[in-house]
Amino acid sequence: MSRHLHLYPLIPENGHVRRCLSCGTTENMKRRRYCSIECRQKLRHNLNIRTGLLQALQTRYATFYFTETHIALDILQYGSTELLSFIFPRSNGKKPVDDFSRMLNLLGNAWWEEVRRTKKRYLATRHILAKASPIEGDVNSVRPLEVREPARMATSMTHLKLRHNDLYSPDLQQIIKQAFRR
Template sequence: MIGRRRKYCSVDCRQRLRRRLDQRTGLLVALNARYASFYFTQRVVVLDVVIGEETAVHSFMYPRSAGLVPAEDFSRMADSLGRLWWDARRRTRRRYLASRSVLAEAVRKRNGRSAVVPLMVCQASVRQGALTCLNIDRESLAGPDLEGRIKRAFRHRAMQCHPDTGGDGEGFRRLRRAYEELLEWAEAPSFILRRGFADKWFYDARRNAWVQPLPGGQAKF
């Protein structure tokens, strides 16, 4: 970890960051990037890139600017690297030499590919609101005895939400609906498989698009 712990941003901040990331995938295409990841702390923004089938990672780190959101800091970094690429392209008339000039600005980490290429994660295809209502995390839904876990969670929450114990009727009805929804799902549980990280953005050249950080607490394969 560089500097302080990784930070997260609001929905609006995340949407703006997604737009800026997707608008600048041309840089990754020019570098022949197979995978990439992006995250930020209070001090730096970090773009890690895997070229082709290499095992090494090229890590670009730029300092954060006071008053700027992560999307703007990323844009400044990507634009700077893009200008470097085009300057080298005009000077050498070779794309691979231009890419080499950009990669020379990165910190090269040997055998770091696994930190940029995520494992497949298994996400229960249930509504987040129902999980929140019963205070159940998605990780617990990847284990055995689904019905038992759901029932225990309901009993625990019912003791807090029931009108006889100081709760309100509408809150208890919402809890009951969430409980029934999860029990129905547990009869024939379904899952969604996808790649991604819980704490950083992920780029896959096959899609030429970024995937936002996945919700925490998902089983990894």
């Protein structure tokens, strides 16, 4: 996200302003990504519906973000090291998830028009990708973070002198009580 700070003045340098990824509100966000469960479900639903276009564009990874004035979709294709970005203006009074849906609907309709015109899907894909702007940036910026846990025992289990097998014992409560009493 640091590569977009100069483009979008609404993203602060310190990164402390949190917005709901679905509706864009900043109220009562604290350390959450979404303001409510409904917002999260609506965004997930819209993302799941529109995976067909991303598959047609041979997308390996994709990410989207928004400001008050623009919504952007960055994609990385299979076998490519070039990031492509689709940037669309936001509609006044609309939620980011609605603008995202509108943007992908426009791209999807353009893809289908090109398929009908040429009868070739790969040409339609090239046509849509030609509308994207190549951007300078790290390829890892669109890859999802992979959380890895070490294969060693947790420190609390070490302090309590518990073994991994103890966690699957039918007498787990009794074993934990005894460990705390030691």
